């Protein structure tokens with residue numbers, strides 16, 4: 001959010017939010033290309049497809065690669081279980097419970113929780129084959145081992161299962177990543193799947209694609 005706000009302030013163009021692209025029209029001469037949004041065609045000489053992989057595959061009519069899932073579970077609590085803005089990695093072994101990492105985002109920015117509360121964020125690797133209730137119960141059980149009785153007061157806020165959380169980039173992925181910038185003659189692509197699966201990778205891929213687009217426009 002903070003990154004978006006920072007960058008948006010520097011743009012000279014209008015950005016339309018909550019306007020999912022329904023289709024790409026890239027055939028024909030350069031004046032026929034563009035994107036369809038809300039049933040209206042927006043003409044463009046070049047299109048940069050910066051969506052997540054599954055959305056890009058859908059728009060391009062392609063079948064994409066493998067993805068890794070995660071579950072994110074959020075709790076509200078009157079008192080943060082830690083007092084530093086750090087990420088705790090579970091070191092108690094895979095049998096101890098589903099928590100992979102835990103942090104308190106409201107210790108990073110007060111804007112993430114009301115003044116009298118802390119926001120606890122728990123990350124779980126994969127999409128556990130249990131119900132949300134069972135997942136939350138096992139998280140709280142493990143957290144009680146870490147922080148003791150105060151965990152009993154944690155209030156569940158939300159469980160998110162993010163199926164396409166990250167592109168599957170198991171080692172030695174970096175050597176085999178396809179660092180493409182172009183999907184069609186007038187459609188460019190970017191995103192973390194064309195670099196390392198991270199914000200930094202997504203930015204680096206976007207930078208490469210922006211350079212390719214500038215070269216194309218100059219040609």
Ligand SMILES: Cc1cc2nc3c(=O)[nH]c(=O)nc-3n(C[C@H](O)[C@H](O)[C@H](O)COP(=O)(O)OP(=O)(O)OC[C@H]3O[C@@H](n4cnc5c(N)ncnc54)[C@H](O)[C@@H]3O)c2cc1C
Pocket residue numbers: 019020021022050051052055070072162164165166190191192193196197198199200202
């Ligand atoms: C739970 C979680 C925690 C993470 N934590 C970290 C971290 O701490 N550090 C880190 O470096 N990385 C982290 N990552 C990874 C990081 O978020 C991703 O690598 C990065 O966001 C990928 O950027 P992207 O631009 O490729 O795709 P995305 O961030 O997925 O952006 C794609 C955008 O396209 C939009 N879109 C989709 N379909 C359409 C459409 N039809 N029309 C218009 N727009 C569309 C989507 O709404 C979205 O805004 C995390 C990922 C997850 C899931």
